[in-house]
Amino acid sequence: MDNALAYTDSNFDQFVDELKDFLRIPSVSTDSSRAGDVQKAARWLADHMKALGVGKVEIMETAGHPIVYGEHLVDPAAPTILVYGHYDVQPPDPLELWDSDPFDPQVRNGDLYARGSCDDKGQLFMHVKAAESYFKTDGSLPLNVKYIFEGEEEIGSKHLPQFLSDNKDLLAADVAVVSDTALFGDGVPSITYGLRGLAYVEVTLQGPSIDLHSGVYGGAVHNPINALAKMIADLHDDDHRVTIDGFYDNVIDLTPEERNTFASLPFDGEAWVQEVGASKSKTEKGFTPLEGTTARPTLDCNGVWGGFIGEGAKTVLPAKANAKISCRLVPGQTPEEITDKLEAHFRKHVPETMTLTFTDLHGGHGALTPTDSNAMKAASDAMEGVYGVKPYMVRSGGSIPIVADFKRILGQDTVLMGFGLDSDAIHSPNEKFGLDRFRAGIDSIIRFMSLFSRSN
Ligand code: BES
Numbered sequence: 063m064d065n066a067l068a069y070t071d072s073n074f075d076q077f078v079d080e081l082k083d084f085l086r087i088p089s090v091s092t093d094s095s096r097a098g099d100v101q102k103a104a105r106w107l108a109d110h111m112k113a114l115g116v117g118k119v120e121i122m123e124t125a126g127h128p129i130v131y132g133e134h135l136v137d138p139a140a141p142t143i144l145v146y147g148h149y150d151v152q153p154p155d156p157l158e159l160w161d162s163d164p165f166d167p168q169v170r171n172g173d174l175y176a177r178g179s180c181d182d183k184g185q186l187f188m189h190v191k192a193a194e195s196y197f198k199t200d201g202s203l204p205l206n207v208k209y210i211f212e213g214e215e216e217i218g219s220k221h222l223p224q225f226l227s228d229n230k231d232l233l234a235a236d237v238a239v240v241s242d243t244a245l246f247g248d249g250v251p252s253i254t255y256g257l258r259g260l261a262y263v264e265v266t267l268q269g270p271s272i273d274l275h276s277g278v279y280g281g282a283v284h285n286p287i288n289a290l291a292k293m294i295a296d297l298h299d300d301d302h303r304v305t306i307d308g309f310y311d312n313v314i315d316l317t318p319e320e321r322n323t324f325a326s327l328p329f330d331g332e333a334w335v336q337e338v339g340a341s342k343s344k345t346e347k348g349f350t351p352l353e354g355t356t357a358r359p360t361l362d363c364n365g366v367w368g369g370f371i372g373e374g375a376k377t378v379l380p381a382k383a384n385a386k387i388s389c390r391l392v393p394g395q396t397p398e399e400i401t402d403k404l405e406a407h408f409r410k411h412v413p414e415t416m417t418l419t420f421t422d423l424h425g426g427h428g429a430l431t432p433t434d435s436n437a438m439k440a441a442s443d444a445m446e447g448v449y450g451v452k453p454y455m456v457r458s459g460g461s462i463p464i465v466a467d468f469k470r471i472l473g474q475d476t477v478l479m480g481f482g483l484d485s486d487a488i489h490s491p492n493e494k495f496g497l498d499r500f501r502a503g504i505d506s507i508i509r510f511m512s513l514f515s516r517s518n
């Protein structure tokens with residue numbers, strides 16, 4: 063382990079240069095015109111892993127973007143980890159808000175700016191570089207490692223559950239390890255033991271069959287934008303609770319111990335929302351912002367469109383109004399259940415003047431993992447070794463739906479050891495990853511591999 067840590071120390075600049083090469087490939091999974099670049103990123107990653115010594119590396123095709131599979135088995139008696147990450151990235155738009163080209167990585171003030179630097183190319187690369195550090199010093203790894211790096215996380219991991227079911231033996235491991243979450247704060251280490259799920263839908267209200275003159279028809283024909291705006295507004299009550307029937311039925315409540323722990327964390331919810339320009343927090347009554355964002359289900363309208371939005375005024379009574387709406391779910395709730403309840407709600411409340419189209423876009427389950435496993439202890443000790451303090455156990459409000467599938471299909475719990483920050487602007491302009499965290503991540507993974515190899 064010490065040799066591997068020393069190797070990282072002397073080769074860190076080289077690691078950063080290689081990461082920059084990886085980040086230059088615009089592997090935007092949602093953009094079909096970038097499909098060739100997604101392939102290219104898979105190939106780059108596979109070639110890189112092969113070159114540094116991973117025993118077996120394969121690009122495995124799916125009906126969508128490929129999966130980079132790697133395997134380095136050292137001893138059947140040693141524990142096995144399954145490392146997961148995603149090499150696809152979000153679209154970079156709006157481009158004009160970037161201070162430098164999203165696919166021309168630049169270091170400014172110790173932060174590496176590029177789309178995917180934090181989410182998730184930079185973080186998956188920490189695992190690759192940790193392995194390299196062992197290969198180049200000890201000639202091998204302390205335990206068995208399998209890697210799956212997918213290219214469809216940002217579009218819902220459509221083909222990955224099937225891949226897991228089809229390859230159960232290949233993917234057998236003691237635990238899954240994922241670096242695709244955030245630290246609790248800068249210099250404040252944490253391990254994530256909970257993720258939220260997701261139910262994402264689109265609704266359209268149609269009134270008249272064509273756009274109308276609002277002077278001629280306004281007063282006799284119901285306006286779909288007015289109607290949809292009211293339906294959206296009615297999705298929350300005055301306590302900021304979601305009004306959909308049965309929405310909270312299956313929520314697994316926070317335990318009193320969790321609430322105490324949450325309250326003791328060094329976190330100022332009001333300051334945190336003010337950092338992003340909000341004047342005041344808005345949370346379901348009875349819960350703190352930290353609870354509200356990580357352990358309570360929420361509903362957000364993600365986009366709404368319709369009618370005239372061009373320059374100047376046009377007196378139109380539009381035919382249609384549309385909205386994209388998503389719910390973050392907590393363990394206990396399922397995307398199917400919540401999508402059904404959303405649909406029932408919209409069908410029940412749609413005014414008789416409108417027809418409703420309701421489309422299920424995608425969903426994913428939340429996850430909760432035990433905090434007292436050997437793997438969690440090894441991860442905690444590893445991060446303590448790097449940061450000098452024990453990491454907090456936290457829940458995250460984001461979603462990585464495949465984590466629930468690791469449990470359901472492969473029977474594996476997941477250690478979520480991520481090194482992002484909320485301020486890394488993932489999915490936003492000027493995404494970045496602090497090089498000190500890239501470094502701390504590699505060191506933590508090196509330590510984790512060694513500690514976990516000895517823990518069984
Ligand atoms: N890495 C994120 C999830 C994440 C972000 C976890 C911050 C913890 C903290 C992941 O790439 C992501 O963006 N997930 C999507 C869901 C997916 C189904 C599109 C999300 O959370 O919106």
Ligand code: MN
Pocket residue numbers: 148181182215242
């Ligand atoms: Mn991610």
Ligand code: MN
Pocket residue numbers: 152181216488489
């Ligand atoms: Mn993401």
